[in-house]
Amino acid sequence: MTSPRSTQKFTLRNSALAIGGCALLLIVLVALLWSLFTTSDDDIFSHVSTVAGTGGEFGETFGIVVKGRDIYVSDGQNGKIWRVKGGNTEVFAEGLHTPSAIAFDGDGNLIVADSGTHTIKSVNSKGEVLTIAGVENRAGFADGDAATAMFNAPIGIAVDKNKIYVADTYNDKIRVLENGKVSTIAKGFDTPCGIAIWRDKLLVADTGARKIRVIEPDGSVWTLAGNDDGEIKDGLPLSASFVQPTALAVDKNNSILVADGNAIRQIDVGVISTVRTITDESRGLNDGAILRARFNRPSGLAFETSGNLLVADNENRLVRRLTASKYGHEITSDEITALRGTAEEFRNAAPPRWPFDPPGAKRDIAGTLGEIRGEMNEGNDQVWFHNGLDIAGAYGETARFIRDEKVLRPIAVDNFGNLRESLRMPMLGYIHIRVGRDANEKPFGDARFLFGKTNGKIDGVRVPRGAQFTAGEAIGTLNAMNHVHLIAGRSGAEMNALDALSLPNLTDTRPPTIENITLFDESRCAIETTNAASRIKLSGKIRIVARAFDQVDGNSERRRLGVYKLGYQLLKSDETALSDINWTIWFDRLSPREGVSFVYANGSKSGVTGETIFDYNVTNVVNGDAFRESYFDAAMLSNGNYTLRVFAADYFGNESFKELNIEVLR
Numbered sequence: 001m002t003s004p005r006s007t008q009k010f011t012l013r014n015s016a017l018a019i020g021g022c023a024l025l026l027i028v029l030v031a032l033l034w035s036l037f038t039t040s041d042d043d044i045f046s047h048v049s050t051v052a053g054t055g056g057e058f059g060e061t062f063g064i065v066v067k068g069r070d071i072y073v074s075d076g077q078n079g080k081i082w083r084v085k086g087g088n089t090e091v092f093a094e095g096l097h098t099p100s101a102i103a104f105d106g107d108g109n110l111i112v113a114d115s116g117t118h119t120i121k122s123v124n125s126k127g128e129v130l131t132i133a134g135v136e137n138r139a140g141f142a143d144g145d146a147a148t149a150m151f152n153a154p155i156g157i158a159v160d161k162n163k164i165y166v167a168d169t170y171n172d173k174i175r176v177l178e179n180g181k182v183s184t185i186a187k188g189f190d191t192p193c194g195i196a197i198w199r200d201k202l203l204v205a206d207t208g209a210r211k212i213r214v215i216e217p218d219g220s221v222w223t224l225a226g227n228d229d230g231e232i233k234d235g236l237p238l239s240a241s242f243v244q245p246t247a248l249a250v251d252k253n254n255s256i257l258v259a260d261g262n263a264i265r266q267i268d269v270g271v272i273s274t275v276r277t278i279t280d281e282s283r284g285l286n287d288g289a290i291l292r293a294r295f296n297r298p299s300g301l302a303f304e305t306s307g308n309l310l311v312a313d314n315e316n317r318l319v320r321r322l323t324a325s326k327y328g329h330e331i332t333s334d335e336i337t338a339l340r341g342t343a344e345e346f347r348n349a350a351p352p353r354w355p356f357d358p359p360g361a362k363r364d365i366a367g368t369l370g371e372i373r374g375e376m377n378e379g380n381d382q383v384w385f386h387n388g389l390d391i392a393g394a395y396g397e398t399a400r401f402i403r404d405e406k407v408l409r410p411i412a413v414d415n416f417g418n419l420r421e422s423l424r425m426p427m428l429g430y431i432h433i434r435v436g437r438d439a440n441e442k443p444f445g446d447a448r449f450l451f452g453k454t455n456g457k458i459d460g461v462r463v464p465r466g467a468q469f470t471a472g473e474a475i476g477t478l479n480a481m482n483h484v485h486l487i488a489g490r491s492g493a494e495m496n497a498l499d500a501l502s503l504p505n506l507t508d509t510r511p512p513t514i515e516n517i518t519l520f521d522e523s524r525c526a527i528e529t530t531n532a533a534s535r536i537k538l539s540g541k542i543r544i545v546a547r548a549f550d551q552v553d554g555n556s557e558r559r560r561l562g563v564y565k566l567g568y569q570l571l572k573s574d575e576t577a578l579s580d581i582n583w584t585i586w587f588d589r590l591s592p593r594e595g596v597s598f599v600y601a602n603g604s605k606s607g608v609t610g611e612t613i614f615d616y617n618v619t620n621v622v623n624g625d626a627f628r629e630s631y632f633d634a635a636m637l638s639n640g641n642y643t644l645r646v647f648a649a650d651y652f653g654n655e656s657f658k659e660l661n662i663e664v665l666r
Contacts (some may be wrong), residue, residue, distance in 0.1 A: 001657070007176040032283035042568035045278060045309065048286075049292035049628060051147060052084045053318035054335045060408055060426070060465070061312040061319060063102040063157070064300035065110070073300075073312060073319060074463065076408050077426060081110065081123060084319060084340045086442070093127040098406065098466035101157040101167075101194070101300065104471045111164055115153040120166060120177060123516035133166075133177050139447070139464070141171045150183035153464035155223075155410055156195040158202065165202060167192040170450055174215060186215045191462065193299075193410050194247040199254060205245040207410055211265065212237075212245060212258065220306060224256075225267055225275050232263060235545030242276035244411060249301035249309065257309060261300040262323070264311065278322075283492055284592070285316045286338075290475065294453075295320070296492045297409070306523040311637070314408075315491045320562035340493040341498040343588070345426070352502030353471060354509030355430070355484045356393055357400060360504040364559075365552050366390035366483050369496045370587030372596060375605035383600075387590050388429065388487040389497035395438030399430060399475045399484050402501070403566055406468040416460050419481050433476040435461050442476060448613060481608070493589035498651040508552040511654035513562045515547040516613075517646050519660070522631065535663040536639060541631035546638030547602045548648040548659070560612040562587070562652045568618055568632065581647055584630070585622045595627035618646055637664045 051071065053061065059077025066072075069450035071084040076098040083092040083345040084575050097116030105111055110123040112134075119134030133146040142149035155645075156167025164177040165185075174195065190208030198204075202215040203224070211226030229241035237594035243261030250256055256267040263281040268274050280286070284294030298320075300312030310321040317339065323329055367390030372548065374383035393399070395453065406423040413435050415421045421432040434441065436449030440457060448467040469475075480662055488497035498506075519527040520543040529536055549560040565586030570578040585599055601615040612627050632644075643661050649655045 002052050002225070008640075009531055012289050033179055041131050045290050046321040046325045047287065047323050047328075048279070048290055049321050050287055050331040051310065051328065053080075053313075054331060054339065055089070055102055055257060056083065056317070056339055056341075057089050058317040060314055061317055062100050062115075062299045062314055064302045064310055064312040064319065065104060066302050066304050067108075067325050070405035071319060072102060072312060074102050074112065074206075074539055076100060076115065077406075079116075081112065081127075087437050091127075091358075092360070093123045093129055095129055096121065096216055098153075099285065100155040100465065103157045103159045103164075105159050105164065106161060111157055113157045113158055113166060115155055115169070115464065116468075118153055119155075120151070120154065120164065122555050124236070133164075133182055136348065139170075141173070143175075143184055144175060144182060146182055149175075149177075153466050153654050155193045155465060156205070158195040158197055160197045163427040165195055165197075167195045167204065169193060170462060173201075174202065180305045184586070185219050186221050186471070187222065189213070191411055194245065194301075196248040196250050196256075198250050198256065201645060203248050203250070203256065207244050210242045210244065212242070212256070221239065221447060223303050223652055225273075232261060233264075234276045235274065237273050238455075239266065243400075246297075246299050247301045247312075248408065249303055251303060251309075252307065252322070259300050259301055259311065262295050262297060264295065264298065264309075266370055269330070273488065282592075285313075285318075285336055285492065286345040287320070290322065293320075299337065299410075314361075340490075340589075342603060343495050346485075346495060346500040347502055349427075350471065352504050353402050354503060355391060355402050355475075355486060359400075359472065362505040362554065364504075364554055364556075365393040365506070365561065366392045366559065366589070367485070368498065368550070368562045369494070370599070371589060372606050374601045374605050374607065376600045376602050376615075378596065378602060383596050384592060384593050385496050385596055386601075386606075388485045388488050389501075390485050392483045392484045393478050395482050396477055397478050399433050399478055401425075401430075401475055402428065403469050403471050403475050404468075404470045405407075407463050407465055410465050412463045413461050414467075421476075421479065422477055422485075424487075424491070425469075426491060427488075429485075429491075430475050430483035431485035431487070432479055432483060435463070435476040436481055437461075437476060439477050444476075446474075453660065464482075489589075496588050496651065498564075499588060506552070508648075508650060508652040508654065510551050510553060510555075511656040512550040512650055514646060514656055514658040517644075517660055518545045518547075518656055519543065520545065527658060536660045537663050538634040539665050540635055541583045544615050544632055544646060545646070546646050546648065547614065547619050548616060549612070549614055550648070550650045552650075552652075560606075560614070562614055563648045565649050566616050566618050569645045570632075570637070570646065571645060573641045578642075583647075584618055585616060589605070589624045591622055591624060591627055595622050598622050598627040598629065616637050616648075634662075634664045637666075639666055 063074035073082045080094045100113045100115045112121045118139045122132045139152045140152040152170040155169040158165040166175040172189045193207040195203035204213040212224045225237035233241040245260045249260040258265045262283040264279045286294040296315040299314040302310045302428045311320040371386040463466040488500040489495040522541040567583035569581045598620045604615045606612045644660045647657045
């Protein structure tokens with residue numbers, strides 16, 4: 001991650017080259033210097049800390065607003081508004097369905113977009129809830145009297161004097177509630193979520209369009225930033241790109257803060273405006289220096305009177321704070337672990353079933369968590385960990401929810417129309433599915449699936465925030481991948497589904513297969529291991545690579561699954577163990593993508609077609625968030641003969657091992 005000043009310099013070069021004029025370069029230099037020397041230190045965030053949520057109070061944190069010294073947070077999963085007061089977190093209001101953005105009006109009432117009931121609500125100082133616009137539990141579109149006006153899962157709220165602005169998210173419109181009447185002030189958006197007052201204008205985070213829009217007082221709309229590339233790219237506003245801008249806040253200098261994807265970004269508006277990313281853009285949870293701080297789908301932003309920025313860090317279920325200097329509590333690794341919960345808790349939260357009917361009929365397991373996808377080669381970064389459990393089915397077969405859940409992501413369906421089409425629920429994800437339609441692309445007729453069309457052809461599907469589903473209901477049908485890729489666990493806290501789910505009648509009595517073991521020196525030069533007649537002579541630091549795979553009962557012989565854990569052990573010449581098994585790699589939780597090269601050696605590959613090869617770097621250490629290079633150091637042993645035993649185990653406790661006879665020569 002580059003520093004803000006480095007980003008500005010990069011933007012400067014790009015804009016100058018794009019125009020090709022030295023005169024413009026001079027203008028940009030002057031503007032940049034003016035910006036640097038007129039921005040106070042208070043406007044530059046340098047540190048991130050955690051304010052609330054480490055006790056697991058929140059089901060999610062979506063909207064956030066400040067009143068005095070108190071912080072208010074909406075929790076759509078639990079249907080509550082929380083108040084953080086004097087360091088304590090308490091329930092301020094409950095009985096809502098799926099509250100989203102929140103804001104205070106001039107009378108001190110908290111205005112709530114209750115997406116799940118398609119209404120706008122007001123909460124007084126006693127926590128009493130009143131519907132002020134919309135028809136309870138009825139989605140639709142209608143202007144007019146507040147009591148009969150209709151919304152479709154509104155998400156965004158902004159209040160300006162006696163006007164309440166609403167991002168009517170799934171009607172793709174911006175509405176205003178004033179004097180008991182609802183009217184539409186702008187349309188033509190794509191799933192707008194965040195809105196904010198900016199000078200005499202209204203800002204809109206046009207989430208599906210990946211742009212920041214401006215609505216003028218006369219209702220005209222123009223694009224301030226974003227080019228629809230769908231990635232995080234800084235620069236001049238119209239050349240910069242966004243992933244999914246969701247929330248907005250405006251600081252005292254009229255700069256705009258944006259919650260986008262997993263990052264916090266800033267639009268500095270001036271003679272030469274720029275978009276810059278001020279936090280790490282990767283998903284995660286990390287406090288401290290701002291450029292290394294990580295978030296997980298932040299969805300709400302609010303400024304404190306001190307100028308600090310509060311963030312509703314949605315899928316981390318926390319309230320975080322950005323400050324100009326080091327301040328506040330930095331979350332600990334133990335607190336992070338506690339927030340993620342255990343596989344046992346997850347497993348016990350719902351009755352067992354498969355994602356097909358009949359729910360108790362055993363299916364073939366086609367892929368497990370931690371397997372490589374793509375091919376590992378030097379310089380190839382197009383590899384990743386498989387993050388779920390593949391459960392085989394037939395083309396066009398109906399896939400079904402395996403537990404009760406409601407949608408919380410504003411855009412829950414991804415990759416429409418391709419083989420990775422998916423629906424992400426809070427605790428589970430379902431991939432390789434035609435969401436809401438059959439094998440012939442015909443919609444199910446379920447009103448919870450909202451289809452877009454161009455020239456009469458379906459070109460997208462949305463499932464609104466707040467839509468609820470029960471176990472056994474249809475999600476959609478299997479596409480040509482012929483399996484459900486099932487993700488278990490919250491985003492960022494994915495678990496091994498074999499551990500986190502109860503799948504009826506699933507058994508595994510087959511231990512993993514270790515095909516061969518290869519040894520390399522510290523420089524990755526191969527050491528001869530094929531001469532079984534003599535011991536392998538070793539000295540110094542050694543890398544152990546094991547080619548292995550697993551299978552469960554019922555798998556065909558061609559089916560190769562990843563191994564659950566691997567390790568090694570040294571035995572003396574009399575076969576007594578020098579130590580317990582050193583388990584180095586295991587997949588109880590998903591590891592970051594950066595860990596793939598630590599697990600898999602060059603030549604490893606797996607995918608839809610072709611050969612499957614799992615060559616594991618057994619001496620490296622990889623588990624959850626931790627990954628590091630390590631070795632078997634022969635120099636730590638006395639000269640002599642030993643047996644190197646390499647182990648592979650599956651989740652069900654079956655183990656296998658393969659041995660090499662070695663001689664240590666220091």
